Amino acid sequence: MAGNWKMFKTAQQTRDYFQRFLPLVANVSNREIVVCPPFPCLAAAVEASAGSKTGIGGQNVYWVSEGAYTGEVSAPMLVDVGCRWVIVGHSERRQYFHETDDNVRKRTEAALEAGLTPIVCVGETLEQRESGRTGDVLEAQFHGGLRGLNPEQFAALTIAYEPVWAIGTGKTATPEMAEEAHRLIRALAESHYGAPAASSLRILYGGSVKPENCASLMAKADIDGVLVGGASLDPQGFAAIVNC
Ligand code: PGA
Numbered sequence: 001m002a003g004n005w006k007m008f009k010t011a012q013q014t015r016d017y018f019q020r021f022l023p024l025v026a027n028v029s030n031r032e033i034v035v036c037p038p039f040p041c042l043a044a045a046v047e048a049s050a051g052s053k054t055g056i057g058g059q060n061v062y063w064v065s066e067g068a069y070t071g072e073v074s075a076p077m078l079v080d081v082g083c084r085w086v087i088v089g090h091s092e093r094r095q096y097f098h099e100t101d102d103n104v105r106k107r108t109e110a111a112l113e114a115g116l117t118p119i120v121c122v123g124e125t126l127e128q129r130e131s132g133r134t135g136d137v138l139e140a141q142f143h144g145g146l147r148g149l150n151p152e153q154f155a156a157l158t159i160a161y162e163p164v165w166a167i168g169t170g171k172t173a174t175p176e177m178a179e180e181a182h183r184l185i186r187a188l189a190e191s192h193y194g195a196p197a198a199s200s201l202r203i204l205y206g207g208s209v210k211p212e213n214c215a216s217l218m219a220k221a222d223i224d225g226v227l228v229g230g231a232s233l234d235p236q237g238f239a240a241i242v243n244c
Contacts, residue, residue: 003232018048024239046082057085075114101144166207
């Protein structure tokens, strides 16, 4: 159950959030919880969540460990600040910052190399869905973003299916639409890495997940968790999702 705060909250707001959030999820035992704040809030988030079951993740990562890359943050730096997770290839990164499948693959590899669990995002736009290309797009993103990973690396990552038209729009994919895409992703995993790897792969759904629609999405066989944007900003709302 992962929250993506995007570009919201200050360090003080981060501390306040965890103070309210952690007691609400203290009894959760069968789900992993992850919160991904903006870079400047990571240290505060790690500190505020220390000793809890909630892990902290970055929202992006560069593929070189260090160097003259102004503005970038590397995987070893995320590990150093206390992150265990990182979102890779979010559609907002692809759309506004021109990230490609090729550099999604480099980011994924760098994250794995550093011991982080990447949450690799895939998903089609409205135009691609309406022209019947959802399957092709997911396949191209799967191949392009994960090409060349060995079985051990593949076993260490998580995939998030996030239809671009459902992100921040209030339009959720129906559980059936999401399940269909998740099944397709699992089939791609099976054809590349075999049935055991496919069945243990965790595939999260993201796109306007709210406390009200979480349970019906989670009820689907191939939906293993959720990646929540807007609704993860409110500690009570995100706790309701985690507990759904
Ligand atoms: P949303 O965002 O829940 O606000 O639609 C999801 C995401 O972008 O990860």
